Amino acid sequence: MKLITAIVRPEKLDSIREGLEAYGVQGLTVSAASGYGRQRGYTEVYRGAEYSVDLVPKVRIEVLATDDQTDDILDVLITTSNTGRAGDGKVWTVDVHEAIRVRTGERGAAAI
Amino acid sequence: MKLITAIVRPEKLDSIREGLEAYGVQGLTVSAASGYGRQRGYTEVYRGAEYSVDLVPKVRIEVLATDDQTDDILDVLITTSNTGRAGDGKVWTVDVHEAIRVRTGERGAAAI
Amino acid sequence: MKLITAIVRPEKLDSIREGLEAYGVQGLTVSAASGYGRQRGYTEVYRGAEYSVDLVPKVRIEVLATDDQTDDILDVLITTSNTGRAGDGKVWTVDVHEAIRVRTGERGAAAI
Numbered sequence: 001m002k003l004i005t006a007i008v009r010p011e012k013l014d015s016i017r018e019g020l021e022a023y024g025v026q027g028l029t030v031s032a033a034s035g036y037g038r039q040r041g042y043t044e045v046y047r048g049a050e051y052s053v054d055l056v057p058k059v060r061i062e063v064l065a066t067d068d069q070t071d072d073i074l075d076v077l078i079t080t081s082n083t084g085r086a087g088d089g090k091v092w093t094v095d096v097h098e099a100i101r102v103r104t105g106e107r108g109a110a111a112i
Numbered sequence: 113m114k115l116i117t118a119i120v121r122p123e124k125l126d127s128i129r130e131g132l133e134a135y136g137v138q139g140l141t142v143s144a145a146s147g148y149g150r151q152r153g154y155t156e157v158y159r160g161a162e163y164s165v166d167l168v169p170k171v172r173i174e175v176l177a178t179d180d181q182t183d184d185i186l187d188v189l190i191t192t193s194n195t196g197r198a199g200d201g202k203v204w205t206v207d208v209h210e211a212i213r214v215r216t217g218e219r220g221a222a223a224i
Numbered sequence: 225m226k227l228i229t230a231i232v233r234p235e236k237l238d239s240i241r242e243g244l245e246a247y248g249v250q251g252l253t254v255s256a257a258s259g260y261g262r263q264r265g266y267t268e269v270y271r272g273a274e275y276s277v278d279l280v281p282k283v284r285i286e287v288l289a290t291d292d293q294t295d296d297i298l299d300v301l302i303t304t305s306n307t308g309r310a311g312d313g314k315v316w317t318v319d320v321h322e323a324i325r326v327r328t329g330e331r332g333a334a335a336i
């Protein structure tokens with residue numbers, strides 16, 4: 001199992017979610033973040049204006065996925081979050097040792 | 113060492129913390145998140161009312177733990193966060209390569 | 225590749241960032257968190273006053289780094305976030321399976 005984390009433009013959240021749902025992702029976690037990449041924020045545009053500070057608002061999207069699904073979900077994330085402009089985001093994956101669905105106690109692939 | 117992450121109901125934070133402290137957990141990190149699982153939020157209840165949008169508020173609890181403690185801490189998390197209703201949460205673990213206590217520079221199990 | 229996570233004092237964010245930039249880190253992600261360590265918050269000081277509740281505000285800093293850079297970046301983080309007082313923070317690393325720069329599709333070390 002993998003935890004897929006994407007740090008992306010807030011305004012892309014809805015289209016990313018639509019893409020993930022169309023693929024069949026059944027759950028995800030969203031939280032607020034900010035950051036910068038190689039342009040250090042200075043040349044990134046947010047809500048139509050150039051952003052004058054260097055921590056640009058982003059959203060973090062996290063998806064627990066089976067190893068089998070991971071490549072497809074990465075493709076969906078990259079496609080739906082890409083604008084071609086600086087600041088589109090980073091996506092990374094880490095191995096998950098165990099996952100549990102609290103209500104049922106199910107573990108592993110059955111938990112997600 | 114493991115990083116245990118739990119995405120749970122905000123109203124369960126206090127009882128989860130009490131359970132973890134009773135077990136002997138000495139530190140944890142809390143942050144705000146939102147998300148949805150298999151019901152996509154529509155049928156989840158938050159603060160007594162059905163939640164009308166599909167990103168339901170949750171809290172993220174993170175606990176660094178030794179491998180030895182991890183199963184017990186998972187049991188505490190599952191027991192204290194369970195209501196039996198949809199939306200109780202997800203818990204997962206990942207392997208930690210290194211952990212450091214900043215003030216002392218201690219590493220490994222001594223760091224947590 | 226590693227994901228380095230640091231939970232540190234909010235007032236140290238600027239000096240930590242300066243240290244990381246001086247070392248050559250080209251990107252990072254920041255988010256809000258709170259928590260407690262072995263003092264359970266009671267004896268920690270935030271903005272000059274003793275903090276009366278036990279979830280003390282912290283910031284989370286995340287840096288994706290190559291395995292080669294990781295030890296140096298840990299040194300920078302520890303040096304720049306240390307005050308010698310309780311509550312300085314925790315830093316940990318996890319292995320990253322894959323990392324992607326969304327705009328270009330680059331993967332691995334080229335992605336960060």
Ligand SMILES: Nc1ncnc2c1ncn2[C@@H]1O[C@H](COP(=O)(O)OP(=O)(O)OP(=O)(O)O)[C@@H](O)[C@H]1O
Binds near residue numbers: 035036085336
């Ligand atoms: N090395 C890194 N470690 C952690 N987070 C990062 C890193 N680099 C970028 N990020 C996060 O990803 C967000 C988007 O980064 P960004 O897309 O600008 O990367 P980039 O490498 O500069 O690519 P581009 O040239 O397309 O802008 C940043 O705001 C930050 O939150």
Ligand SMILES: Nc1ncnc2c1ncn2[C@@H]1O[C@H](COP(=O)(O)OP(=O)(O)OP(=O)(O)O)[C@@H](O)[C@H]1O
Binds near residue numbers: 030202
């Ligand atoms: N696949 C997933 N990846 C990442 N986060 C998830 C995933 N599924 C659920 N979550 C997070 O966990 C929270 C709680 O999920 P939830 O308990 O509703 O899962 P579920 O599988 O639908 O179980 P239940 O049927 O008991 O509701 C969600 O709000 C979301 O933040």
Ligand SMILES: Nc1ncnc2c1ncn2[C@@H]1O[C@H](COP(=O)(O)OP(=O)(O)OP(=O)(O)O)[C@@H](O)[C@H]1O
Binds near residue numbers: 258280282314
């Ligand atoms: N075991 C843990 N798991 C997850 N997060 C932790 C853990 N311990 C501490 N933290 C996080 O790190 C922050 C800082 O912890 P802190 O520096 O007080 O650790 P400590 O072990 O008590 O060290 P010190 O004695 O120097 O205070 C906490 O507010 C919390 O967010």
Ligand SMILES: [Mg+2]
Binds near residue numbers: 036038039086087
């Ligand atoms: Mg950039």
Ligand SMILES: [Mg+2]
Binds near residue numbers: 148149198
């Ligand atoms: Mg659900």
Ligand SMILES: [Mg+2]
Binds near residue numbers: 260261262263310312
């Ligand atoms: Mg402490």
